Amino acid sequence: MLGLGIKRKLKIFVKVNWIKTLYFNFKMFPFNIAKKLPVFFYGSVKFSNLSGEVIIDAPVRLGMFGFGQQFEVFTRSKKTSEINLSGILKIKGNVHIGKDCFLYIAKEAYCEFGHMTCLGYNVKILCTDKIILGKWARVAYESQISDSNFHDTYNTLTKERYSKSGSIVIGNYNWVANRSTIMKSTVTPDYCIIASNSLLSKDYSKLGNYILIGGVPAKLIKEHVSRDWEGEKATLEKNLIIRI
Template sequence: MKKNSHFKLLWNSFLFNLHYLPLKQAIKIPIFIYNPTYISKLGTIKIEGHIKKGMIHLGKYSCPMYNKGIKWDNKGSIIFKGHCHIGNESFVSVGKNGILTIGEDVTNTGKLKIICAKEITIDEHNRLGWETLIMDTSFHPLFDIEKQTFLPAIRSVHIGANNWLGMQCVVMPGANTPEHCIFGLRSIITRNAPIESYCTHGGTPLHIIRRNVKRILGKDQIEY
């Protein structure tokens, strides 16, 4: 049974790679996709740098709290700059004019939601907690009565390198974080929030809780 499951994973992943990548890259199967539900595959995928088998995992069963698989809705452009792990029950949606860029060593355990209408950039060595939501659009523009015009409903998002987003964080349109930031449980990260490097942020509205701290990858786990 396990052999059949492994063969199914490799076969489905090979077809996924073949759809998106040049043949020389596709035959290496750099992207493993687990139990996908496809909404759209009209867009493109580009992998920059050295290509290695299984360097990108999409929807891998990593967290027992969530169901298996990933929902995939790509009508735009997705760029991977290295290794990436997106956990189970996640949803990735890129609109026809959207560009999603994911840096080297970006990891999520489960239930990540990314909605990209224009541009979302996630730099290297990011850790995205359970149920993180990243979106560059509110979908519904408001009308400014005095100026007689609609306010922008789409703003680019940039998450700096070595950020750590705790469980259920929400990254709103226009957010721009520097490197080495930590965001606590259910932080709402907006474009005007006070954000500094080497700080822990939290609360509503977002504020700095502690300065001069950082997460050291590889030395940041406890036994459970």
């Protein structure tokens, strides 16, 4: 951790849950990767299932995946963080997950986090099929992403059965505002802003990049709009990435 100042080193050392950090890394990775401690856990977290697989598709670095990090205005934890991992989780760079998040990846399901993916406070990911979050996809507090309805439904006239699951793809440089719900079969384009309290359940990629969508159900609100990613990158990387 030579790239960090002394005070920040001490702050990180104190806040890391070293028991869960060591257990997870040496259980989920071969020794040559585990010894680098790519995954850090902060605070309380429950491992309800770790029978799945974690793949790092990026240079392996110390603490590149932080679970339970403090980076928002919320400073208190309800101690409800939980991981249920039976399927595959692929990490494609630095990933930042806030307090009290829930990550569920079912058996044979696939979940992918791009570089600088971020989940805010109390975000829930429920993956039974496939969920992909692109690079710099940032999901604000109390949002949820679920690729399944979890219950079978059918047409009462034709008896046609409807699929209860459908893959989700969140594009690069997406900003999902607080308390949004993203359901099965959702696809968003790159450089997309999703307004607070929105409900998404279809393919929005044909609307093009640099858009604002929102509502219940979500629809196009504004074109030619973008979060100032370039203006924020330096600050986010400085505050969120642990450098060796």
